[in-house]
Amino acid sequence: MRYQIDLVMRRAEGALARVIGTAERRGFQTVGVDGGLQPDGEHWHLRMNVEGQRCGEGLQAQLYKLHDCLAVEVSPWR
């Protein structure tokens, strides 16, 4: 299964590494990453495409546990 992940994160040291690392450690391969600072300069909007055999809801729950993740949405990648 391929999923698209939309995240809003704090602009904080390690936040990107945590997100990508969590996806990989939880069984997903990162296929693509795109994103940047939001206009307020304090948050990132990140879009990731991942693929893996496990369910997307589980990954969403794991990402949402990250302190720097303020919003996470995982949906099937179209």
Next chain:
Amino acid sequence: MNGARWLVEALSAEKVDTLFGYPGGAIMPFYDALYGCPLKHVLVRHEQGAAFAANGYARASGRVGVCIATSGPGATNLVTGIADAMLDSVPMVVITGQVATTLMGTDAFQEVDVFGMTLPVVKHSFIPRSVDQLPEVVREAFRLARSGRPGPVLIDLPKDVQLAAAAHLPAHVPAPVDPNPPATNVDLVTALELLSKARRPVIYGGGGIALGDAVAEFRTFVESVQVPTVLTLRGLGALPDAHPLNLGMLGMHGTRAANMAVQEADLLVVVGARFDDRATGRLDQFAPIAKVIHLDVDPAEFNKLRHCEAVLHGELQHSLNQLATAMPECSAWRSTCQSRKRQYAARYDAPTATVYAPALLRRLSELAPAAVVSCDVGQHQMWVAQHWGFNDPRKHLTSGGLGAMGFGLPAAIGAQMADPQAQVFCVSGDGSFLMNVQELATLMRYRLPVKIVLLDNQRLGMVRQWQELFFEHRYSETDLSDNPDFVAVAAAFGIQAFALSRADDCEAALQRLIAAPGPALLHVSIDAHANVWPLVPPNHNNAQMLHESTAPRAIPGANAAAAVASHASPAQAGVTHVHATPPHSPQPENAHALPD
């Protein structure tokens, strides 16, 4: 006032009373600020000891454990203890010195990226690059460590930040712990309906019960619904050992009564547990006909490994109180489970000349029923879990998720520091003990009255057992018969120690150990071939338990895993009957082997 001094005062404001650590270059400003301050610092002899001691302190007390080390090797030596805290949800704040911000990223002396290195094993981490960030970082670190599902938080503190002027910073004010939400009424209605209709329900309790301060509510719930209960390794004590509804530990080394009940259950009420593979055995055959109600504070655990028909996310106390109103009709099932518990209870009465470790531990638990017990990892850890009668989960300190050898002694030190009046035992094995033996110096320095029971089979016993059963007796690198003289080792640290090798001497030795003033070590020689039974082989379901009388170890080259076949009962309950091979020795190890 510099950053380091401000941090010391902030720790006091967080009500930290004890720190465990080891100084070094990059953390020297902090240690300078500690000098003469009222915080108690426990100087360990290896940073891993500091992490495990803080870990044991936190497990035993429920408070945040704090440990400190310098940059580079000091920081890397903490990592195992941090990982252990992460896997067992232990609240810790870990402070590491770091080279100055101007040197970070230049491969400076003792510079290592501990922030990056620990990303997968911390709940969160910070590098304050300016002293102005300290108040927010410290506040968040303690809040995160304590809130929700607890865990370790790292603060990697550059040396220049420690030295920077901090007089302008406000006094530290701790953040309140985030309240856990109560479960929604919709979830509760579904769960109550499932529980009320169940005819073979089983409650499956884990370490989250103690972490959520929900032991009293859990016991009330069990009493109210009168449902047979099994516990995970870290749930032991959530229900008193002797409680008639307590079937014991489930899983790989669980009791037959517990595993049979779970495999036959039509409903599992999972409380603060996470379907760990050591508890479930082969997951796709775990509790094959059961529906699941899952109560947890961490929503990421729901449906992670097992589909749940009802999830109760949030504060356990509230959910348990609500579920306690259910009235399942399961008296016949309860009788069956309790009958099995009696039928398959462990026995300790086989005549034997050598010390039978389970009997020794059972007796010690009777002599010291209120003691805190810190274990290392291996066979002795499982014997403690099986045979010590725990009545309080905070009195069983065991490295459950990580399974870290070397945990026992420093964790016992931490527990003793948390409660100087507590009776604390460290039960260790000869392999584990040497992994942090240097902490005997810490024990002696602070004259902590920890009593050590060292079960010595001159082997890496659990690995040896698996080699015997699953690797065709190929005992690769598990012989430790060149162990040092442990009594002499303890004596070299100034700790009284004595040896036990005969079963007849057990009672006197235990009495002597308990009565000994200050720290003491009892070295116990046990049979090198003793195994932990029962055992669910890897990739088998929990109904497929091996017992000594059924394990094929008397057949050279036999492969138990291959020989195991599923029992034919409809609910997949019962033990696997491999071959009626004679046991390795006729008496001592068979004392608790169960009839087929």
